[in-house]
Amino acid sequence: MIKRPFRLSKIALVGAVMKKTALVLVLVTVVFIGLIANSLPVIRVAKANPYTAPEVTFLPPINNTAYSTTSLTFNFLVESISFMDFDYYYSLDDRVSKEPIHVKLVSQRQDPTAHYIYETYQFSADLHNLTDGQHVLTLHHEAPYYSWFYGEEVVREASEPPIIFYIDTLAPTISNLSVNETDLGDKLLSFTVDEEATWVGYSLDNQANVTISDEVVLKDLPVGSHNVTVYAKDAAGNIAASETLFFSIAEPFPTTLVATASVVSMAIIIGIGLTVYFKKSKRDA
Numbered sequence: 001m002i003k004r005p006f007r008l009s010k011i012a013l014v015g016a017v018m019k020k021t022a023l024v025l026v027l028v029t030v031v032f033i034g035l036i037a038n039s040l041p042v043i044r045v046a047k048a049n050p051y052t053a054p055e056v057t058f059l060p061p062i063n064n065t066a067y068s069t070t071s072l073t074f075n076f077l078v079e080s081i082s083f084m085d086f087d088y089y090y091s092l093d094d095r096v097s098k099e100p101i102h103v104k105l106v107s108q109r110q111d112p113t114a115h116y117i118y119e120t121y122q123f124s125a126d127l128h129n130l131t132d133g134q135h136v137l138t139l140h141h142e143a144p145y146y147s148w149f150y151g152e153e154v155v156r157e158a159s160e161p162p163i164i165f166y167i168d169t170l171a172p173t174i175s176n177l178s179v180n181e182t183d184l185g186d187k188l189l190s191f192t193v194d195e196e197a198t199w200v201g202y203s204l205d206n207q208a209n210v211t212i213s214d215e216v217v218l219k220d221l222p223v224g225s226h227n228v229t230v231y232a233k234d235a236a237g238n239i240a241a242s243e244t245l246f247f248s249i250a251e252p253f254p255t256t257l258v259a260t261a262s263v264v265s266m267a268i269i270i271g272i273g274l275t276v277y278f279k280k281s282k283r284d285a
Helices: 003-039 041-050 255-283
Strands: 057-058 065-067 072-080 087-092 096-097 102-110 119-126 132-149 152-159 161-167 174-181 189-191 199-204 216-218 224-233 240-242 243-248
Touching: 057 132, 057 189, 087 119, 174 224, 189 224
Parallel strands: 065 161
Antiparallel strands: 057 072, 072 119, 087 096, 087 132, 102 119, 132 152, 132 161, 174 189, 189 216, 199 224, 224 240, 224 243
16 A cells, blocks of 8 residues: 555656656757758748749730830739739849839729738839840749748749740831733732731822732723822831832824724725726727
8 A cells, every 4th residue: 555656656757757858859859950941042942832923914015016116114913912022023135124113003802702902003114225126024023931941031933924025116118119011901010028017008199098918900090190109017017108100101002093094095005006007008008
C-alpha cells in the first residue's frame, strides 16, 4: 500500500521530462528551418508561388495594328477589389520602363452575392518617338507580400502576352500610271502601288472617287480631253495620290464619208475612162 504513490510520482516525472524534451525538439526544429529559409534566395519563392493578377483589358495600341503616328498612349483597364495590391510597369522592345503609370477610377460595381465592391481603373502611359516598323509592348505586374516562411517581404511577378504593333508614317507610292487603248477601242487604266493597300480608287475628270476592285476599263468616254488621278490607302490610314494623267479621245474617222468619196472617185475614174474610150473610137472611125 505504501509503494503506489511512489509509482505514480515516477510516472509523472517521466511524463514531465518527455514534455520538456518534445518542446526542446520543436524549438530546435523551428530555429533550424528559419536558418535554412534565410539562406535561400527570394527568387525561388517567387517562381514556386505563382499568383493570379486581376484581369486586364487592353485599349490601344491593339495587337497586329498599324498606326500612322510616332506617339501613342498605352491604355489598359483593371477590375479588382483592391488594385493597390499590384504594381504595373511595361517594356517596349525589351526596354523596361519603371516610370509611374497614370491611373484613374473609371467605374464601380457591387457583387450582390459576396457584397464586394469591384473598382475598374484605367492605366495609361505615353509612348513617344516611335520609329517606323514593328514594336513589341509587354505589360508586367507584381505583388509584394510578407513571407512568414522567409521572414521578409518577397515579390511575385507575372507578364501579359506581348502586344505587337506597327508604326507606318509613309504613304504609298503610286507610279507607272497610263491609259492604253484596248482591242475594243476602250481605255485601260494601269498603275503600280509599292505596298499592300486596304483601298484603291480613281477620279475621272475630277468627279467623285470610284473604288477599284479589279482592272479598270474606261468605257464610252466622250470626245475631247480627260484626266484621271489614282488614290491608295494603306493599313495605317496613310492616303496617297498619283500624278494627274491627261489624255484625249479623238473624233472617230468618218467611214460613211470615206465610202461616199470612194464611190465618187470610182465614178469619176470610170467616166474619164469612158470618155477616153469614145474619143479614141471616133478617131479610129
